[in-house]
Amino acid sequence: MAELRRWQHRRAPGEPVSAETRESYYGLPVIHGPHWRWPIVFYFVLGGLAGGSAVLAAAARLVGGRWARSVVRIGRYLAFLAVLPGPLLLIVDLGRPERFHHMLRVVKLRSPMSVGVWGLVGFTASAFLNALWQAAEDGLLGRRGVVRCIRRLPDRGLAAMSLLPAFFLAGYTGVLLGATAVPLWARNALRLGPLFLCSALSSAAAALSLLVGSGPDVQRVRRALERVEQVALVGELALLEAVQRGSGDVVGRPITVGLEGRAYAGARASAGLALGLHLLARVVPRRCRTVLRVLAALVAFGGAFLLRAAMVFGGRCSAEDPRATFVMTRGERH
Amino acid sequence: MNSESTLVGRTRARPGAFGFLTDTTLCIGCKACEVACKQWNQLPMDDFGFTGMSYDNTGDLGATTWRHVAFIERVADRQGRRPTRLQPFQSHWLMLSDVCKHCVNAGCMEACPTGAIIRTEFDTVVIQQDVCNGCGYCVPACPFGVPALSPLDGKAHKCTLCYDRLKDGLEPACSKACPTDAIQFGPVHALMDRAKARVAELQAQGVDARIYGDEALGGTGGIGGLNAFFILTAPPEVYNLPAAPELPQRRVLPAFLTTALAALVLGVATLLSFWRTKEVRHG
Ligand code: SF4
Ligand code: SF4
Numbered sequence: 001m002a003e004l005r006r007w008q009h010r011r012a013p014g015e016p017v018s019a020e021t022r023e024s025y026y027g028l029p030v031i032h033g034p035h036w037r038w039p040i041v042f043y044f045v046l047g048g049l050a051g052g053s054a055v056l057a058a059a060a061r062l063v064g065g066r067w068a069r070s071v072v073r074i075g076r077y078l079a080f081l082a083v084l085p086g087p088l089l090l091i092v093d094l095g096r097p098e099r100f101h102h103m104l105r106v107v108k109l110r111s112p113m114s115v116g117v118w119g120l121v122g123f124t125a126s127a128f129l130n131a132l133w134q135a136a137e138d139g140l141l142g143r144r145g146v147v148r149c150i151r152r153l154p155d156r157g158l159a160a161m162s163l164l165p166a167f168f169l170a171g172y173t174g175v176l177l178g179a180t181a182v183p184l185w186a187r188n189a190l191r192l193g194p195l196f197l198c199s200a201l202s203s204a205a206a207a208l209s210l211l212v213g214s215g216p217d218v219q220r221v222r223r224a225l226e227r228v229e230q231v232a233l234v235g236e237l238a239l240l241e242a243v244q245r246g247s248g249d250v251v252g253r254p255i256t257v258g259l260e261g262r263a264y265a266g267a268r269a270s271a272g273l274a275l276g277l278h279l280l281a282r283v284v285p286r287r288c289r290t291v292l293r294v295l296a297a298l299v300a301f302g303g304a305f306l307l308r309a310a311m312v313f314g315g316r317c318s319a320e321d322p323r324a325t326f327v328m329t330r331g332e333r334h
Numbered sequence: 335m336n337s338e339s340t341l342v343g344r345t346r347a348r349p350g351a352f353g354f355l356t357d358t359t360l361c362i363g364c365k366a367c368e369v370a371c372k373q374w375n376q377l378p379m380d381d382f383g384f385t386g387m388s389y390d391n392t393g394d395l396g397a398t399t400w401r402h403v404a405f406i407e408r409v410a411d412r413q414g415r416r417p418t419r420l421q422p423f424q425s426h427w428l429m430l431s432d433v434c435k436h437c438v439n440a441g442c443m444e445a446c447p448t449g450a451i452i453r454t455e456f457d458t459v460v461i462q463q464d465v466c467n468g469c470g471y472c473v474p475a476c477p478f479g480v481p482a483l484s485p486l487d488g489k490a491h492k493c494t495l496c497y498d499r500l501k502d503g504l505e506p507a508c509s510k511a512c513p514t515d516a517i518q519f520g521p522v523h524a525l526m527d528r529a530k531a532r533v534a535e536l537q538a539q540g541v542d543a544r545i546y547g548d549e550a551l552g553g554t555g556g557i558g559g560l561n562a563f564f565i566l567t568a569p570p571e572v573y574n575l576p577a578a579p580e581l582p583q584r585r586v587l588p589a590f591l592t593t594a595l596a597a598l599v600l601g602v603a604t605l606l607s608f609w610r611t612k613e614v615r616h617g
Contacts, residue, residue, distance in 0.1 A: 024571065024574065025404060025406065025572070025573065025574030026385075026387045026388065026390075028393070028394065028574060029479065030478075030479055030574055030575070030576055031474065031476065031477065031478070031479035032473045032474060032476065032479040032480070032481065032482055033473075033474055034470060034471075034473060034474040035470045035473065035483055036470070055600075055601070055604060056604065059601075059604040059605050059607075059608045060608050062605065062608075063605050063608050063609040064608040064609070067613070068608055071608075093469075093470075094467050094468050094469055094470075094488070095466075095467065095468020095469070095470065095483050095484075095487075095488025095489055095490075096466070096467045096468040096487075096488045096489060097467075099448075099466075099467035099468075100467060102448040102450070102465055102466075102467045103447050103448055103467070103469070105448065105449060105465075106447070106448065106449035108444070108446075108447065108449070110444045110583045110586055111444060111445050111446065111447050111471075111583070111586075112586060113445065113446075113447035113469065113471045114447035116447075117447055163601065167594075167597040167600075167601065171593040171596065171597060172590075172593070174589070174593060175585075175586060175589040175590055175593060178585050178586075178589045179445070179475070179582045179583055179585050179586045179589065180445075180471075180474040180475050180582050181441065181474060181475060181476060181477040181479075181579070181582055182474050186580070186582065186585065189585040189588070189589045190585075190588055190589055190592045191592070192589070193589055193590070193592055193593030193596065194592055194593055194595070194596030197593060197596045197597060197600060198596070198600065201600055201604070217613075220611060220612070220613050223611050224607045224608050224611035225607075227603075227607035227611065228603065228604050228607050231600070231603040231607075232600060232603075235596070235599075235600070315474075319474060322574065325576060326571050326576065326577075328576075329477070329576035329577055329578050329579045329580070330577055330578060
């Protein structure tokens with residue numbers, strides 16, 4: 001209970017009360033902000049990584065041929081491992097963690113939190129099956145009868161089946177934020193889903209290109225991943241720009257100034273830098289290429305993290321700002 | 335499209351819906367409603383302290399504060415104009431007893447992933463405490479900043495419109511306690527008719543009165559009206575109320591569609607890149 005009530009840290013020092021009452025109610029927030037903090041940021045990052053990896057693994061399995069098998073294998077394992085902490089992070093975040101299963105008593109299509117939970121369940125199941133098949137194929141599970149049964153599952157079918165939940169998991173978090181009264185999120189409701197998708201795919205491609213290691217076809221694999229990463233990075237840059245511009249001065253304040261603003265700028269710089277490094281890698285001598293590509297992957301991954309942090313914590317700031325809420329809810333008459 | 339005038343005084347409340355009419359012109363700022371609410375609902379005291387900004391030492395609606403009397407001192411604007419006909423030596427206070435609006439289409443209820451928030455037989459919006467798991471999604475989903483997570487039990491709380499009292503045929507504690515009948519309880523449509531008559535009466539006296547909670551003001555953007563609504567004498571922002579809020583869930587389908595479009599584009603790009611990437615011969 002030691003938390004400060006909101007009015008206790010509301011006023012800029014030295015500002016008279018009368019100044020605040022002209023534009024708002026003593027500078028107090030109109031709406032209540034979310035309580036989300038780091039667990040949710042990490043969940044968003046890992047969910048994006050898991051979804052993106054599953055998409056890449058599925059695409060590589062469906063159209064890639066033998067050479068792309070390393071992407072299939074590592075992508076499937078990564079998708080499953082990355083999604084595992086997700087439910088735990090969400091449960092830790094609840095006010096009553098022991099009641100987490102209450103989420104499973106209803107399906108509400110208009111609640112992104114509800115469909116999100118079901119999407120997470122579906123994704124986890126499909127990632128588990130894909131990883132299980134892969135483990136059986138790789139001989140990690142031995143050669144007993146059950147394993148032979150697992151291997152009889154249709155591999156391509158599993159891959160195709162995982163595409164929908166994978167895209168869902170990577171993108172729904174943007175819709176989740178957009179369907180609130182928080183000005184920064186509400187203003188960007190249509191952009192956040194695509195933005196998170198792009199960032200999910202670029203970070204997953206970056207992670208996979210670091211993990212595929214060295215095989216006979218590694219150059220070709222890297223090249224394919226790089227293409228995906230570049231498309232995603234271009235989309236991410238465009239959307240980051242659109243979010244900033246579309247928010248305007250007042251609503252966009254949290255992603256312009258302060259720590260969150262710096263994180264947002266960092267996300268933008270990372271996406272640009274990763275793209276630049278990839279282009280640079282094409283012209284420099286071969287020896288330097290690997291270094292540049294590893295660097296680009298690390299930068300892209302860091303950018304995905306900064307983006308989630310800026311959006312989650314920026315939303316908290318946005319909810320605190322009565323002016324931003326009033327800009328969003330002014331209507332025509334007032 | 336509806337023209338503005340047909341929306342004034344209109345609400346999509348169900349015929350049998352119950353709600354509050356809070357007439358701010360009658361409020362004397364005694365906070366009896368706050369006290370009665372705390373007492374009946376056995377809500378613990380908030381941190382005791384002075385806000386130092388007005389007679390409002392409550393500050394805000396919260397997990398343990400379900401009525402909140404706002405005190406607004408109308409000061410001169412930057413050009414020195416006073417928003418009142420009173421003399422400069424007289425101060426000018428507006429008082430409003432804020433509460434959950436029990437929206438006709440409630441953002442909190444649509445957001446809740448556990449189905450803890452329900453619409454009762456009185457058409458009020460109630461959080462079932464034995465179901466809520468404290469996910470906190472209803473908190474930012476409310477366009478009016480009403481529900482809050484309690485640090486005491488980790489669950490979300492807000493006004494129940496005294497569901498237990500309504501069950502026994504009693505009126506809610508706040509409206510019962512209000513000494514001036516600024517808070518009136520009853521069927522929403524009857525209250526709305528009363529509010530329209532009252533606003534007309536005030537306007538005839540030259541007061542800039544308006545209803546907050548019809549489809550023209552406050553109950554906008556798919557919310558469809560507020561079952562707990564208000565008579566205001568200044569723009570809603572002055573009372574810390576949004577003029578034209580939107581039901582957040584109206585954005586769910588469009589947002590999923592743009593996300594699906596992006597997924598389609600990225601999916602095709604990914605498939606193409608694994609399909610078309612040729613063997614690299616020269617590194
Ligand atoms: S005012 Fe907020 S908490 Fe009350 S019913 Fe409407 S959305 Fe729910
Ligand atoms: S905090 Fe409780 S009432 Fe609010 S959305 Fe979550 S489960 Fe529903």
